[in-house]
Amino acid sequence: MAQLLRVQNFTVSRDGIGAGEDQSLEHPFGHAVDPAELFAWAGATASWPNRTDPGGSRGLDDYFTRDFAHNIGAEIMGRNKFGPQRGPWTDHEWRGWWGEEPPFHTPVFVLTHHTRPSFTLSDTTFHFVDADPATVLEQARQAARGKDVRLGGGVSTVREFLDAGLVDTLHVAVAPVELGSGLRLWESPDELLGRYHLEVVPSPSGMTHHLFWRK
Numbered sequence: 001m002a003q004l005l006r007v008q009n010f011t012v013s014r015d016g017i018g019a020g021e022d023q024s025l026e027h028p029f030g031h032a033v034d035p036a037e038l039f040a041w042a043g044a045t046a047s048w049p050n051r052t053d054p055g056g057s058r059g060l061d062d063y064f065t066r067d068f069a070h071n072i073g074a075e076i077m078g079r080n081k082f083g084p085q086r087g088p089w090t091d092h093e094w095r096g097w098w099g100e101e102p103p104f105h106t107p108v109f110v111l112t113h114h115t116r117p118s119f120t121l122s123d124t125t126f127h128f129v130d131a132d133p134a135t136v137l138e139q140a141r142q143a144a145r146g147k148d149v150r151l152g153g154g155v156s157t158v159r160e161f162l163d164a165g166l167v168d169t170l171h172v173a174v175a176p177v178e179l180g181s182g183l184r185l186w187e188s189p190d191e192l193l194g195r196y197h198l199e200v201v202p203s204p205s206g207m208t209h210h211l212f213w214r215k
Helices: 060-066 133-144 155-163
Strands: 005-012 017-019 072-078 107-111 119-121 124-129 148-153 169-174 196-202 208-214
Touching: 005 017, 005 060, 005 155, 017 155, 072 133, 072 155, 107 133, 124 133, 133 148, 133 155, 148 155
Parallel strands: 005 148, 005 169, 072 107, 072 148, 107 124
Antiparallel strands: 119 124, 169 208, 196 208
């Protein structure tokens, strides 16, 4: 079977915004965007990997949280997801937002115009690649050893791979909030209907899950 490029659990506001502008160390998702507000649905589930107390919700939201790592052999992300630095790397001590135990457990390919040596934390190896989307995807597929590749974001990276026609499946979780400004995944999900089937599934939590797959 073909290795899929999958976008999973990508969360946006009701007006299509997935991150704010002016990202910084203090504001990883940019100003005017509260990640706790956007991602509360995932954090409330029983399968949320960072849960420290028992309990959590079951049902549809929990299914998507639990399915996050299923059959994933590599991840692709943009540099802005990896960290707040811009331009040439001035701080090689920065090794991502996630500490010594990143949540990926696979090779991760970070898109950047300023490469740096690969490094490994626990069972995650980060590679820094200056290449077009198709070339990076081919590298990730080889590293995934037959499993699928996850496209982790952020917004601009997902748009870039969508525009290149490389995304096979897309799950977008739409939160019942409006942000007004920021980095927008879409004006409307209908923009993708020329290339993808779409099923919209509401959740009791107030989230609306949009599931796209290639026609």
